[in-house]
Structure formats: C-alpha cells, structure tokens
Amino acid sequence: MRRLVRVLREDDHEGVRPGEVWAEIARLVSVFSEGGAGVQLHVGAAAREVRLAPEVETxxxxxxxxxxxxxxxxxxxxxxxxxxxxxxPRLRVEVHNTAPAARHAVPVGGRGGFGLVGLRERVEAVEGALTAAPTDDGGWRVTADFPMLAAMAGSPA
Structure with a gap:
C-alpha cells in the first residue's frame, strides 16, 4: 500500500511533459486501479482539444x-x-469517490505532505480554483477549474 501511495505522490524531476497530461492521468488511474479499486476515467473530447500552459498541465x-x-x-x-x-473558457477536473467500504480511525499509510492546502495553493498560483468537500452519499468530491490558452491564429483549436 505504501509503495502505491508513493508512486501516486512521486514527484518526477521533469514534471508532466507538455501535451502529455492525458496520458499521464491515464497512467495515474491505471496504477490506482492495480490495487483493485473501481475507478472510471472520462476525458471529454473538448478537453482533449484544449491548449493549456505547461504549468497548468502539471x-x-x-x-x-x-x-x-x-x-x-x-x-x-x-x-x-x-x-x-x-x-x-475553463478546464474542469473532478474526482469523486463514494463512501469507503470501511472506516479507518487512522489514514492508511500514515501522515502525508501538505495535502489539500498545498494543492489549493498550487491551483490558485496558475489562476485556477479548487473546492473539496464531502458529498451527500458519504463520499468526497475534489473539483478544480483552470484557464485555457486562447487559440492562436491558424491553429486548429
């Protein structure tokens, strides 16, 4: 379990390579699924066509x-x-989970880093917005929206 969490949190020194954010997200979901978790990924066609600044992709x-x-x-x-x-004019990212199968008094894997506070700071630094809150079904929803780059003259999007 700790290895999986480490893989999900690992900072690679290069970051997300420009234009490969969707492949990297698919990889994250795939690694997460290896633990037996039920996870669905949907990246809309419109999202696949947007232009994002490299720091927004990260x-x-x-x-x-x-x-x-x-x-x-x-x-x-x-x-x-x-x-x-x-x-x-914004890219919307949402991760929603249902209620856990069982409640744990202490988080699995011990204490982590800066969590949602650090994530909110990162998102706001690129002119995005982040919300994270419990849902009516006992789960949790994290939603972020980010600015998209304007299409350049002569570009397809």
Missing amino acids: SVHRVVQEALTNVRRHAHGAAVAVRVDADG
Whole structure:
C-alpha cells in the first residue's frame, strides 16, 4: 500500500511533459486501479482539444494525483470517477469517490505532505480554483477549474 501511495505522490524531476497530461492521468488511474479499486476515467473530447500552459498541465496532473492519493488513504474500497472536460473558457477536473467500504480511525499509510492546502495553493498560483468537500452519499468530491490558452491564429483549436 505504501509503495502505491508513493508512486501516486512521486514527484518526477521533469514534471508532466507538455501535451502529455492525458496520458499521464491515464497512467495515474491505471496504477490506482492495480490495487483493485473501481475507478472510471472520462476525458471529454473538448478537453482533449484544449491548449493549456505547461504549468497548468502539471497542476491538472497534481489534482488527480492528490485526489487519488486521498481516496487510497481515507476511503479504501470506494468507487472513484475522474472526469475532465472543457466548461466554457475553463478546464474542469473532478474526482469523486463514494463512501469507503470501511472506516479507518487512522489514514492508511500514515501522515502525508501538505495535502489539500498545498494543492489549493498550487491551483490558485496558475489562476485556477479548487473546492473539496464531502458529498451527500458519504463520499468526497475534489473539483478544480483552470484557464485555457486562447487559440492562436491558424491553429486548429
């Protein structure tokens, strides 16, 4: 379990390579699923076409990474849905989990880093917004929205 959490939280020195954020998110979801967790990933067609600044791509990746890490630590056995789509001039990222299969008094894997506080700071630093709150079904939802780059003259998007 600790190895999986470490993989999900690991900072690679290069960060997310520009234009590869969707492949990296798919990889995160795949690693998370190896632990037997039920997780669905949906990246909308409109989201796949947007242009994001490299620092925004890294922040999108970190939102999904931190949310999945929190599910692993606090809601083991919960079903998870990761959704990414364009919402007007913003990119919206949402990670929702159902209630955990069993409650644990202490998070699995011990204490971590800066969690949602650090994540909120990262998102706001790139002009995004983050909300994280419990849901009516006993689960948790993390939602972030990010600015998209304007299309350049002559570009397809």
